[in-house]
Amino acid sequence: MKIMNCPLNGSRNITEFICAGDVRAAETDGGDAALARSIYLEENLAGVVYEWWMHVPSAYWFVAQRDTRTDTILRTLSVEAFEALQAAS
Amino acid sequence: MPLALLREGLKRERTPWRIIPPTPPLKSAYDVVIVGGGGHGLAAAYYLAKEHGITDIAVLEKSYLGSGGTGRNTAIVRSNYLTPEGVRFYDASMKLWRSLSNDLGINVMYTPRGHLTLAHTDATIRTSRWRAEVNKHLGVESELIFRDEIARICPQIDLSLDVRYPVLGALYHPPGAIAHHDTVAWGYAMRAAQRGAEIHQGTEVTGFDVNGERVTHVHTNRGTVRANRVLMAVAGNSSSVARMVDLLLPIKTVPLQACVSEPLKPVLDAIVVSASLHVYISQTARGEFVMGGATDPYGLYSTRSTLDFPETLFAEMIELFPFLHNVRMMRQWAGLSDITPDFSPVMGLTPLRNFYIDAGWGTWGFKATPISGWTMAECVATGEQPELIEAFRLDRFERFALVGERGAASVGH
Numbered sequence: 001m002k003i004m005n006c007p008l009n010g011s012r013n014i015t016e017f018i019c020a021g022d023v024r025a026a027e028t029d030g031g032d033a034a035l036a037r038s039i040y041l042e043e044n045l046a047g048v049v050y051e052w053w054m055h056v057p058s059a060y061w062f063v064a065q066r067d068t069r070t071d072t073i074l075r076t077l078s079v080e081a082f083e084a085l086q087a088a089s
Numbered sequence: 090m091p092l093a094l095l096r097e098g099l100k101r102e103r104t105p106w107r108i109i110p111p112t113p114p115l116k117s118a119y120d121v122v123i124v125g126g127g128g129h130g131l132a133a134a135y136y137l138a139k140e141h142g143i144t145d146i147a148v149l150e151k152s153y154l155g156s157g158g159t160g161r162n163t164a165i166v167r168s169n170y171l172t173p174e175g176v177r178f179y180d181a182s183m184k185l186w187r188s189l190s191n192d193l194g195i196n197v198m199y200t201p202r203g204h205l206t207l208a209h210t211d212a213t214i215r216t217s218r219w220r221a222e223v224n225k226h227l228g229v230e231s232e233l234i235f236r237d238e239i240a241r242i243c244p245q246i247d248l249s250l251d252v253r254y255p256v257l258g259a260l261y262h263p264p265g266a267i268a269h270h271d272t273v274a275w276g277y278a279m280r281a282a283q284r285g286a287e288i289h290q291g292t293e294v295t296g297f298d299v300n301g302e303r304v305t306h307v308h309t310n311r312g313t314v315r316a317n318r319v320l321m322a323v324a325g326n327s328s329s330v331a332r333m334v335d336l337l338l339p340i341k342t343v344p345l346q347a348c349v350s351e352p353l354k355p356v357l358d359a360i361v362v363s364a365s366l367h368v369y370i371s372q373t374a375r376g377e378f379v380m381g382g383a384t385d386p387y388g389l390y391s392t393r394s395t396l397d398f399p400e401t402l403f404a405e406m407i408e409l410f411p412f413l414h415n416v417r418m419m420r421q422w423a424g425l426s427d428i429t430p431d432f433s434p435v436m437g438l439t440p441l442r443n444f445y446i447d448a449g450w451g452t453w454g455f456k457a458t459p460i461s462g463w464t465m466a467e468c469v470a471t472g473e474q475p476e477l478i479e480a481f482r483l484d485r486f487e488r489f490a491l492v493g494e495r496g497a498a499s500v501g502h
Binding site: 001002014015018019032033036037039040041042043044045046051068069070071 | 326328329337338339340341342386387388389390391395396397430486487488489
């Protein structure tokens with residue numbers, strides 16, 4: 001089984017989690033076309049990405065850094081830790 | 090034939106017949122450059138040459154022909170979809186499939202078997218009836234059947250009621266078929282090459298030069314070529330190739346795993362699918378059971394195999410077919426599916442005037458090989474979107490005009 005390290009619950013089987021897609025800025029500039037693009041278009045990057053994940057039994061949301069070429073989870077961060085990381089960079 | 094075999098076998102030096110000619114040197118310019126040497130790209134090359142008289146074509150494949158989704162799918166061919174746009178499109182493909190072996194002069198082993206999509210809940214019965222009615226309205230053989238008829242058509246299924254998900258009914262699609270997927274790619278490649286198209290294996294596209302609204306050059310690991318028109322048909326790698334021309338696609342790349350059992354004598358004629366249990370199975374001509382499940386739960390570009398896959402697959406499969414319990418699994422593999430938000434493909438024109446796209450084939454691409462080649466050839470030759478694929482345009486997402494195809498397999502809806 002593949003293990004994911006949840007910032008709240010510790011190491012768990014990855015089947016306990018769902019992936020909710022890339023971390024990205026919300027679409028705010030209005031307009032239907034811009035909204036459609038933000039809903040449907042995907043970066044779908046082959047490389048290192050930050051994604052929203054949730055531990056389903058505890059409904060705990062966090063951010064995971066993954067390499068989509070190798071199926072490696074590089075690290076997992078609580079939302080606070082991720083925001084601190086963003087602010088620092 | 091036996092005499093020829095003897096004669097050739099005794100020759101000291103003999104050159105075996107090659108279906109696909111060796112990769113020639115790259116020319117400096119081509120009328121049409123097709124990126125991706127899978128079934129779709131090769132079929133487009135063939136129909137461009139045969140139907141439109143365009144033969145100055147280079148098919149560029151980074152690995153070997155059919156090394157992606159073409160050689161990794163479970164080879165099921167059917168047209169019992171849900172949306173009228175989908176049914177019409179896939180049924181046009183079925184018409185090409187029926188004569189494909191004759192057309193290509195190579196046996197693609199197209200074999201109608203009958204296709205059962207099992208329903209375990211009232212909701213699935215309702216969707217099955219809906220699908221059957223849409224299918225029949227458009228002239229596709231399809232019927233909602235119940236337990237008595239399932240027992241007659243496929244007595245191998247365990248129809249007992251004391252299981253976790255008893256079978257209540259099924260969508261029965263008699264024309265559902267299987268074919269040999271590699272041969273389809275080889276057949277199209279062979280005939281396209283005979284008509285003048287060049288097939289370049291081991292040729293990876295690394296970038297494009299774009300001037301205004303046109304692609305002018307294609308860069309590869311073997312040099313740069315000028316291109317009048319470019320068609321990309323690269324399935325799981327669509328987002329990466331489209332990014333080279335600054336296009337963002339409505340596609341997520343997700344692995345889909347499959348496996349085959351050891352070969353058995355012929356016992357299962359029908360192709361059986363259960364969307365609720367996330368399993369599908371068919372028996373090949375050489376006796377192996379080809380089995381697959383749902384796509385992996387998160388996006389990935391790796392074709393690694395997991396243990397989760399056979400574990401969950403067989404738990405459900407053995408409930409449906411208890412006789413499989415002591416049959417051994419022989420091989421397991423994965424392919425990359427380019428999944429769209431509405432489970433319909435992305436085909437035809439793009440914002441660039443001479444760059445055409447054939448992508449978003451998710452878990453439904455193999456059956457569409459002939460018709461996608463046919464329609465994309467027409468699109469590239471005329472520069473206009475063919476009527477049959479009008480609904481699958483890339484810009485449908487900007488107009489919120491999605492084609493919600495809930496008849497697609499292997500994906501959660």
